[in-house]
Structures are given as C-alpha cells and as structure tokens.
Amino acid sequence: MNIKKPVFEKRIFWDVNFETLDYDAKVVFVIERVFERGDVQDIRQCRRYYGDEKVREVLLNAKYIPENRLYLASAVIAEPLNAFRCYISKQLTPELYPY
Numbered sequence: 173m174n175i176k177k178p179v180f181e182k183r184i185f186w187d188v189n190f191e192t193l194d195y196d197a198k199v200v201f202v203i204e205r206v207f208e209r210g211d212v213q214d215i216r217q218c219r220r221y222y223g224d225e226k227v228r229e230v231l232l233n234a235k236y237i238p239e240n241r242l243y244l245a246s247a248v249i250a251e252p253l254n255a256f257r258c259y260i261s262k263q264l265t266p267e268l269y270p271y
Contacts, residue, residue, distance in 0.1 A: 180218075181214060184214060204231075204236075207244070207245050207248075208241055224249070232257060234257060
C-alpha cells in the first residue's frame, strides 16, 4: 500500500531545510516535531502516514515534549502521562519552586 506523503506546514521545520527533509529516514525527528509544533491537521497527517503504532512508540520514548503538548499526546495515543519517558524524567529532576 502506497501512502501519499503528508504536507506539513513549513513553520514546523523552521530550522532545517524543509525541501530536503526525508520523512522516512528521520521518523523520530518528524513525529516529535509535529507533536511539538504542529496543529491538529498536521498531527492527523502524521498519524495517517506513519500509523498509530509508530507514533505511539516514538512519543512514549521521546526525551522531551513540552508539558502542554504532553497532555495532547497522551489524549491522542490514549496512554497515561506516567507511560511517557519525558514525564518520568521530569519527575526525577524537579524544578525550583517558582516564586
């Protein structure tokens, strides 16, 4: 089955050459970046192209996902927060109390 390449917004990949980005060779980078900076349409295209299982695997093993996007990722892949590697590592290194 040949799935059409997704069309992501260029703003998501602002710091790399968007025209030469290989979606298949840089799977982890693309999925993490789409969930970090993309909108709902970008996330849908990412899930369609890579499949839910690959997206789940990458997100659960990501070293960093912003906190607001972590809740979104948790809802999208139906996994609890404590299943994410980045959530566990953040709990192990708490920040100073902001006052």
